[in-house]
Amino acid sequence: MKNRITTYGLVGKFAISLIAVVVIQGILAYRIRVFGYFDLPLILSVYYGFTLGRPIPSVVIGTTIGLLQDSLSNVPMGTNGFSKTLIGYLAASAGSKFDVDLPVTRAIAIFLFTVGDGFIISILGLMTGSASNSGIDVLWNWLVAGVFNALLGMLMFGYHDRVTHAAS
C-alpha cells in the first residue's frame, strides 16, 4: 500500500513538473521575448535523462512533454514528441554510460541536443510539409538557442546538485 502511494506520488510529481514546464515556457516566451530562445521542455528531458539514468522513464517523459509542447504549437502533433523521445533516450543512455557530472560536459550535451532537436524538427517539418524557415537563419537560431539552453541547463543542474548535497 505504501509502495503504491509512493509510486502515485512520484508519477504525480513528474506530471506536475511536465505541465508546469510547458505552461511556464509558453507564458515566459509571451512576456519576455528573449525567452523564445529557451526550450525548457528540452532541458527537462535532458535533465531527467541524466539524473534518472533510466531509458524507459526518460522515453515516457520525452514523449509526454513533446506532445504537450505540440498541442500549443503549430507543428503537426508528434513532431516535438518524436524529437524529445529520442533526446530523452539518448540523454538517459549517456547518463548511464558516461560521467555527466562535470558542468562543461552537461553544457556541451545540452548544446548538442538543442541543435539535434532543431535538426529533427526541421527534417520532420520538410517530410510533413509544415517546414518553417530554412537556411542560415535557422542554423543561427539553433546555435543561439543552444548557447541559451546550455547556460540555463548548467544553472538548473547546479541547483539540483546543491539540493542533492544538502539532503545527503
Next chain:
Amino acid sequence: MRTVIASKKPAWITLAVALVFHTLLLSAQTSKRFDTSFVRVWLLASLGPFEKVVDSSVGGIENIWRGYIGLIHVRRDNEKLLSENGQLRMELAQKSEDALELARLRKLLDLQATSIGKTVVARVIGKDPSQGGQNMTIDKGSQSGVGRDTTIITRDGVVGRVIASSDYFSVVQLIIDSQSAVGFIVRSSRRLGILRGTGGTELEMEYIDDDNDIKQGDELITSGQDQIYPKGLPLGVVLSVGPRQGNFKVVRIRPNVNFGRLEEVLCMTDHLPEVPAGQAP
C-alpha cells in the same frame, strides 16, 4: 548524481514503440486519413486552465508592481491629463457635430449603418512553447463561438486565425508565422497578391516580378480571396521593394499590429464577407 541505476529492461523496445506511435500520428495528419485534431483539442483543454491561472498570477504581480511605480509619477501625469482632457472636450464637441452631420447625410443617401460583425474579446494567455514558433493561446474557445479559421484582429489590423480550439481555449496562428499566407490588395493601386509570414517580425509578398507598381509606403488590406480573412482589414505597410532574387522581387512588409505587445484581441465569430471602408476596428 544519478538516483537510480540503469534499468535492465529492453529500453529500445519502449523507444521503438514511442517512435512508431509518433510516426503514425504524424502520418495520420499528413495523409488526413484520420482526424487526429481531438488529441490537440484534448491536450489544449487540459493545459489551458493551468496556463490561464499562471498567466493571471504573473499578470497580477505585474499590475501591482506597475501600480506602485506608477504612483511616483501620478501627480505630474494628472496635471498633463487634465490639460489634455480640456483639449479633447473641445475636439469631442466638434466631432459630435460632424457625426450628426454624417448621420443626416447617410439618411439622405439611404445608407445603412454597418459594422464589422459579431466579435468576442479574448485575452492572450501564452505563446508557442516551441522554439521560434509564432502562435499564441487565447482564453476563448468554441463555447464563445471561436472555432477553426476564426479571424483574430485588433484595432490596428489582422493578427491571425485560429488553428485549434477547445471549449474554452484556442491556438492562434499569427500572420507572421512562416506557414501563414494572407491574400491582400494594395489600397491605392488595387493590385492583388499573397503575403507570407517570415517567422520573424515582418511579412513578405510572393510572386512579385519587375512588372509591378508597388512602392514603399503602400498600404495593404485583406483581399478576402483566401476565404478566411474578410476583405478590407488593414494588414501592413510596404517597408521596402528589394532587388530581384531569382525570378521575383523581395518586398518586405511591416505589419500594422505590434505582435510583441498583444494582450487583448477581437475574435470575429460572425462577419460579413467584406468589412466596409472605415469600419475596421
